[in-house]
Amino acid sequence: MLTQRQLIDQLLEALRALPSARVQFRIKPRWDSATAPHWQYDLRLDLGLGGRAVTMLVEAMRSLYPRDVRQKLWQIRAASQTWSDAPGEQQTVPLLLAESISSGARELLESERVGYYDSGGSLHVPAEDMFVHIDRPPSKPVSKSHRSRFSGRRAQVLHALLIHHGEWLSVKSVAERAHVSPATASQVLAELERHEWADTRGMGPRKTRSLVQPAALLDAWVRQRDLLRAPPTERFYVPGADAAELAQRLSHLFEARGADYALTHAAAAQHYAPFLSSISRVHCRLLTGPAATLALDELGARSVDEGANLVVIPAKSSGEFLFRQRLGGLWLASPIQVYLDLVHSGGRAPELAEHMRRERIGF
Structure with a gap:
């Protein structure tokens, strides 16, 4: 400072x-x-x-x-x-x-x-x-501070507020939904007030806040990701399966082995807001560990540099799966997470991202 x-x-x-x-x-x-x-x-x-x-x-x-x-x-x-x-x-x-x-x-x-x-x-x-x-x-110190706002437990608070935007929530309620301490929730809420993205109502124990500018917050999150390197990925080829069949197979195996996962990118966006005629690759966030390794082996996934039809984004903690949704027998990353994953990807991913934001997210 x-x-x-x-x-x-x-x-x-x-x-x-x-x-x-x-x-x-x-x-x-x-x-x-x-x-x-x-x-x-x-x-x-x-x-x-x-x-x-x-x-x-x-x-x-x-x-x-x-x-x-x-x-x-x-x-x-x-x-x-x-x-x-x-x-x-x-x-x-x-x-x-x-x-x-x-x-x-x-x-x-x-x-x-x-x-x-x-x-x-x-x-x-x-x-x-x-x-x-x-x-x-x-x-650099300020930039590092801005990055921390959109990562870890603080990001869980932002994620929860984006999902529940417009609702009037106490610090305790936000902390419970985001699985963070009340202190972390309070710090994030206070910062959103300074940005004028959140409004306040009441005083003391009855004080509640509401995210009233969700689009501004989401845009700021996108801008911050512009400055970061893309998350590391592991690329695999699974023989004998199109994208839809592959999604079903990996879902069955991950759940059978107790491995936390969530489909993202086009594989999830197509369920939330169909846009593309077909997809050739499945992206998923996966909590790494023995259960995930065993499930990938049973799936027949082979690590490759080119020709991948399965891309795994290793998750750092179970907190990344707090807001996933069950749809069509599959676990999907939340629409917010899918949008953030898509918006900086190549090909037609940015188009799909904006379509999903308009049709599913709504702000």
């Missing part, structure tokens, strides 16, 4: 790196009548660029989400009524500085012509005569 001083130093370095930039640091008065009592900033800078100059009022924060930005925008709007009327002054631009700024927060700031800078190096200065916009990926 960066200190306020480190964030300010990064901002100054980024501004000085602009072509022909002149940056002058002004000592901020303890009480600035131009912004008080509405908004108290941390740093006052004069930036000269290409013969033009602006005054930047900078406030440093730890992180910025849409809810934080809306609160700050109210303060900044009230303060701007004072500084905008000051005669003979160069243009004043408010700028919010944070280690991490969510995409939704950036969009809000840009729409309200408020500048921002984050620790990844993204910079936005929306002055009338001077426009600077540098878009860079989040810093």
Whole structure:
């Protein structure tokens, strides 16, 4: 975690790196009548660029989400009524500085012509005569934090909320559905509130929350998977079976041996929302272990590099099967999981993913 001083130093370095930039640091008065009592900033800078100059009022924060930005925008709007009327002054631009700024927060700031800078190096200065916009990926620590939001037990919470979107749920109820601790459920719910993806009702023990922006959450999950490597897979060839027959055979053997599994990709999507005339390959998530190995041997599955008709995605824990569904005598990964697996696959998989999202998921 960066200190306020480190964030300010990064901002100054980024501004000085602009072509022909002149940056002058002004000592901020303890009480600035131009912004008080509405908004108290941390740093006052004069930036000269290409013969033009602006005054930047900078406030440093730890992180910025849409809810934080809306609160700050109210303060900044009230303060701007004072500084905008000051005669003979160069243009004043408010700028919010944070280690991490969510995409939704950036969009809000840009729409309200408020500048921002984050620790990844993204910079936005929306002055009338001077426009600077540098878009860079989040810093590694921030990126790692974002990845953890969509993995492990936190992902189980998100998965549960997407399935039960629109329902008003207590922390205890969410924790039970996601098979996580109340503390984990509470942390995830609080973050969704900051993104304005979830609403809150009630107080104390009666407090409940509802996921009201499921599409925004699912889109964010897809964007995060864009940055990750595809999950490892094991490829097999099973002789003498088309995809439909293979799905039935492996289902029978996995269940007989007590191996947790769930069909995914096209093999599952075709059950949820038929789209393709035929498929040639079966994908399944499988909890690895002796039971799975024995079932694959009995199936006659042979490991291959090419010509596979069975692709296994090894599961790390039984938590990956919490939301699977039984359909047509088969265990299918949840529609959310199938969509996430399909959307970054090759061939016609992205088309199938969007068809299933439209017809089965509905947001």
